[in-house]
Amino acid sequence: MPELQQVLKDALMQEDCGWNMGSFGAIGEFHHVYGDPLPQEHAGLVQVTSRGGVRIDTLEGVRPVAYEMLSPKPHRWSQAVSLCLPQEDAAMYQRSVLTALGPDENALRDEDRGAWLFDMGLGQFQADFCIRTADPELLEVLNEHAGRSLFEQGNPAMGAILKAHPHRVVLTRIGRVEVYQMIGGPDTGGKSPEGPHTHVLPKLLKAERTHSANTPIPEGWVPCCGVHPENPVIGRLGEDKTFSRNAFDAFQVLLGEWGAETYSQGKQAVWDLLKAETPTEEAAEPTTREGRAGWRNGIRQWRVLHGPDQLSQAYAERFDRGAEQADPENPGH
Incomplete structure (x- = not known):
């Protein structure tokens, strides 16, 4: 029987394993980039690179749910383990306006702990989607417009965020994902950077769902972290790859236990x-x-x-x- 703590510890050392936190419409993702330094050993369940990081702070009450999903491409399938909490335990603050939270004393890296954290006010059930900055110009704008919705007409804060590319920090009841790379948009050629990145899709946020309807999460449970072990047929960049029997067999064990x-x-x-x-x-x-x-x-x-x-x-x-x-x-x- 696989032990969750050890499975996650091993996964954090695997370059081909991806991680995410968020909800339907806004999500932070952590992935390794080909050619970057190998994953480093850390105390606890944490991995961090120059591009971003992930940390699991607690597994208390967590139920792992393993699943495979059909791909729109008929020779593929996707696979994941969702770390879930009961609905009443998964709830975060669900703020609907830009809110200053103070210095991020729990940042993954020492050098980020003096920077200020702001909840973007996306109103997600199980995740507080935040930005973090020490940029005086951006801080001035954010503090001036705190208490307003970022989507309010005429609010300059969202434009200032997109221009300044602050860190994004996604907080859940079990941990956090941090992204240090640029926000995908005009400054990145219209696509997300390779490796750690974020997606904020207002149309999907309006659905107020904790996860995609296609994801088989049991009733009454909410996914707080997605773990994506190496896919046997899909590479890190979404490309077809030579079938990995080892990756296939490893996930079948998790699927048999937690699926x-x-x-x-x-x-x-x-x-x-x-x-x-x-x-x-x-x-x-x-x-x-x-x-x-x-x-x-x-x-x-x-x-x-x-x-x-x-x-x-x-x-x-x-x-x-x-x-x-x-x-x-x-x-x-």
Whole structure:
């Protein structure tokens, strides 16, 4: 049985593992960049680079939920472990206006602890999405307009933030993600920088959801941190890569321990049929949504594990038809 603390400790030392905190519409992500220094050993559950960092402060009450999701690309699937808290324990402050919080004494790096933290007032349930700065010009603007919504017409604070590129700090009940790189936009050629970055999407924030409806989080639980172990078929930049059997096997252990039984049953059922060379007309997919997702990903994984053949092609054509809608929090993967 995998022990959560050790799984996370190991994951923090793996270059191909990504992390995020936030909610549906605003999220902070931490990833390693090819060519950067290797992950460093730290006391506790923390990893930090010159571009950003992540820290898990407590695992008390945390339930890990492992899952695989269908990709819009038929030869792929995504995978993650969400660290969840009961809804009543996950709630943060849900401020709706720009709010000064004072010096960030809990910053990951010593040199950032004198800089001021401001809650952007995005009103997220399980995350306080903040910026941090020691820039006198930006501080003047932020202090002058504290108490106002950043989205209020005529408020110059958001423009000043986008121009100054302060650190972004996403706080949850179990830890934080920090991003030191520039904010994606005109200054970055219109795309997020490689490695740690943030997304703030006001249209999605209006939905007031804690997570994407496609993410199989159990009722009454809220994801406070996303852990994305090395994907066996997708590289760090979202590119196709040579299948990694080690990465696949490692995640199957977590899925078996922390995943939904109906999903795994759906996957095992189609694997058994393919192994027995059962014709498609004798096969019946599961009746539950989770079971069907396991069935479809099972077909994809069988074709990667055993190589495509006529039978698995027939299963794919009958049961894995049409691309899933891309997850707005993970487009194109």
